[in-house]
Amino acid sequence: MKDLDYNKIMVPTISRRYINYDHINEFLKTLPTSFKIEVVGESVRKESIKSITFGSGPNKVLMWSQMHGNESTTTKAVVDLLSYLKQDIAEVLEISKSCTLKIIPILSPDGARDYTRVNANGIDLNRDAQDLSQPESHVLKAVYDEFKPDYCFNLHDQRTIFNVGDTSKPATVSFLAPAFDQDRNNSPSRILSMQLIAAMNDKLQKEIPGQVGRYDDGFNANCVGDAFQMRETPTILFESGHYPGDYDRDKTRVLIYKAILKGIQVISKGTISDYTVEQYLSIPENGKQFVDILVVNPNYIENSITKTEIVPIQYREALTEGEIVFKPQLHHFDKMPKAIFGHKTLNCNDENDILWLKEKDLLQLLS
Template sequence: MKELNYNKICVSEISGRYINYDHLNEFLNALPEDFKIKVEGKSVRSESIKSIEFGNGSQRILMWSQMHGNESTTTKAVIDLLNYLKHDNLEVNEILQACTIKIIPILNPDGARVYTRVNANRIDLNRDAQELTQPESRVLKRVYEDFKPDFCFNLHDQRTIFNVGNTNKPATVSFLAPAFDVERNNSPSREISMQLIAAMNSKLQEEISGQIGRYDDAFNTNCVGDAFQMKKTPTILFEAGHFKDDYQRDITRGYIFKALLKALQTITYNQIKEYTVTDYEAIPENGKQYVDILIINTDFAANKLTKDEIVAIQYKEVLNDAQLKFVPSLHTFEKEPVEIFGHKTLNCNDEKDIEWLKSNDLLNLLV
């Protein structure tokens, strides 16, 4: 199969972390007529929740992104996927003959507008699968029931704190085959989820070896992925994570795109059985050993340098006048790991690092 030139596929006009429907509408409205756009319902603040449906195949795939409004990397990836699948070539035609795909690019448009995880009623939609208290949750349930998918792709972002296993590799992409019961047993649908993840992992390992993790599979019936797995629909959780210096996640989006395309290829060419549950279980679980900035060799009480003193800093993402700012703050671990990694490590014995701290107004965090 011919290798794709992702740079020609990426919709670079849609970039950065702050994404709402204003950023997508021009692209969506220019899609070919075979891509059927539908308003599936309204958010708390009456913004339209849109879907795009295309393809004519028997394998039905439902994807939704930005269930959490501040998790936009996978939204960019599905836009790239749409950009690829609108072209007329042999592989695209084969996918569209085998699959019918429905994508909700932003399920939580109110949260997307103000860059919050929750919706306008301050409810986490991914904890509302059973009570269905929110209009956005009810939209997703109705779409699921009407579309009757054979596969569900639940698309999210994860924090920069995650590493792969106990290594110093960041979890650039993580996957999960959600559990369907408290004991986290396997079922036919869950095993299919695992096999598809193994297929995507095999592709990503070619490009970001060691940077693919497995997300925690603790069971929660209120989570949408677990709820759909309980209904015997193979469901996959995608978590877009950190790549070196890619805080806008415009590199990670490419890996999510390639994972999505690999999943579609695997379904199209009936290759799921080529991958095993064992392949999935070999993916290391995520650790929580990273911080954005690790400052070493500082003892601010005695005003001298010692090798044992460290300061961990994590960015808070703050929206200000439609611009996303990364504001540093001291970080406290839920459970401090044996070893801590920094996406950027600064040594107070190094004058250049001290100058960087000064120029970025971080010295005030050390006192």
């Protein structure tokens, strides 16, 4: 079936990188009564955490976004998904009859307001699956226990450092079928996760060929995806990454929306067996070889004391007056890669590039 025109369902009032409940509440009020909106708990600062339930079918899918408050791309994507599900079309009716979807659009309201990875107590909720030390962690576990999902979609953003394999292609979207044990064995639930990712990758390769990566599958029982996989629930990690020039991640938003919808369609139609573990394993693993700005030949800048041939610069995201600003800083690799790629490359032999450096106040980083 041909996709519905995205421009007809995209919610333009919810945009940019800074997203909290203030941004989405007005849209949630527009949802018809076929969507059940509930307050399922509270954050550390007592802000309501909401869920939206759609459909009444036997295939139950639980998804949550902004477990890390500064990872908002998937929140925009699930808002677009909800907008799609409002459409009076045959495929939406089919989904509603075959699936029950439960979506927590922002699991960490305090982290979303502060634009931080951690919650108001400074805890990473995605390392709290066993301790359950935070109210937001209890909310997710309670929803999981009550809903008893057949599939979980764990929705995140990833940094701009990731490339696909050893290539110079950015990992615009990455997936992972989390491990359930230290040896990273396969189980029936993990195999289903792999097959569903293979289906979504098949969709995305037509949109962004070579720009889909596979996230590191090191086992950590404290991570929610691994913990749910341990409970034999097929769980998929979504990582929204960088599309060239798209620091607001509007293009990545569209791709995540399409990936989520493809996953739901496959579950709804019962066609998951059309895809294989081998197709999942063929997705290259992520590398960490990108920086936001790669300056080459910096020793040619007048008065520069650097003797290196390149200077890697990475943006730090900061919340300033309700907007996210990108502040450049020197980047230090944990392990120097064999090749370094820049989302923007500037050559100090080029007068135009030097002018750009001056305009962006980057010259001070090179001295």
